[in-house]
Amino acid sequence: MLLHKYSDIAFIGKTLFLDENNRKNRFRKMELRQLKYFLKAKELLNFTEAARALNISQSTLSQQIKQLEDELNVPLFNRIGKRITLTEAGDLFSGYALQSINKANEGLLLLQDLKNLNTGKIVIGVIYSMRILFAKTLIEFANQHPNIKIQVVFGTTKDLLEKLNLHQFDFILTFNEKANNAQLKYQTLLKSNMVLVTSKKSPLAQKINISLNEVAGLPLALPFGGYSTIHFIEESFRQKNLTPNICMEINDIPTLFELVKTGHWHTILSDTSVNDEAVVGIPIVGENMRRTIMIISLGEAYEKKAVAEFYKMLTNV
Numbered sequence: 001m002l003l004h005k006y007s008d009i010a011f012i013g014k015t016l017f018l019d020e021n022n023r024k025n026r027f028r029k030m031e032l033r034q035l036k037y038f039l040k041a042k043e044l045l046n047f048t049e050a051a052r053a054l055n056i057s058q059s060t061l062s063q064q065i066k067q068l069e070d071e072l073n074v075p076l077f078n079r080i081g082k083r084i085t086l087t088e089a090g091d092l093f094s095g096y097a098l099q100s101i102n103k104a105n106e107g108l109l110l111l112q113d114l115k116n117l118n119t120g121k122i123v124i125g126v127i128y129s130m131r132i133l134f135a136k137t138l139i140e141f142a143n144q145h146p147n148i149k150i151q152v153v154f155g156t157t158k159d160l161l162e163k164l165n166l167h168q169f170d171f172i173l174t175f176n177e178k179a180n181n182a183q184l185k186y187q188t189l190l191k192s193n194m195v196l197v198t199s200k201k202s203p204l205a206q207k208i209n210i211s212l213n214e215v216a217g218l219p220l221a222l223p224f225g226g227y228s229t230i231h232f233i234e235e236s237f238r239q240k241n242l243t244p245n246i247c248m249e250i251n252d253i254p255t256l257f258e259l260v261k262t263g264h265w266h267t268i269l270s271d272t273s274v275n276d277e278a279v280v281g282i283p284i285v286g287e288n289m290r291r292t293i294m295i296i297s298l299g300e301a302y303e304k305k306a307v308a309e310f311y312k313m314l315t316n317v
Contacts (some may be wrong), residue, residue, distance in 0.1 A: 034068040035097040121149040125160035125172035129270040131278040155226040173295040173312040187295040195281030216242040221265040224249040
């Protein structure tokens, strides 16, 4: 592991007398522990006192420093009886050894900050239908963890899944009834009803629910193209052998709402999309009129603590 093995220590070789071909292989074996032992022996210039300060036996200390010298192929200490002094190589090497220890400690502090949600970044893809519920979680998370940078991309299910597979997101929120990609991890977030969105001034606004047969006869303005909603709607009508009266297809949800507000057109969306005082969502009757919104992530990817915390907040909302 990075914290136990200083794998990037090869730069230390600038001051040492090793040929280029052997140097890299030898340095990969070097341990931070050996560097700490070396620095303590350099500080005290006494193996017995250094071992006592490190709470190890003198034989262990001597063995580890000898192993370090063997790997570097150069003596770091002159041994004169019970006395030790630094060699020229040992003196030069000590500065780089100290840098290595300091860098490792900085890395530990950074990882600790990451673990405690004091730093980091998460990138999230969200379908437009989830923007209202998602915004609530986003605000709560940002208030509780102001040091975490958050990047949010809204898009269609198709676009978000493509970018997730390219490792551009930590996770996405989208409709996905068919969890069939073994490379992905699926977590059900909530079930969403499909509703007919109509103006509050429409005669339909008082209805408790509405059938798909009734919806087919209404002038509809629907989402366009890559939206999974339009594919779901088309399939629902097809299964009932219905031909809907689709007047317009628009790839912008706010524009659909503006059209619906006029009272001349209606649209079909998930109930999670409806949050406008000028319109109402009337549940569409039918067993297949409920959709599954999922949290989807890469199956083998490391799950950041910030991501796990965001999941928790999403499920609470």
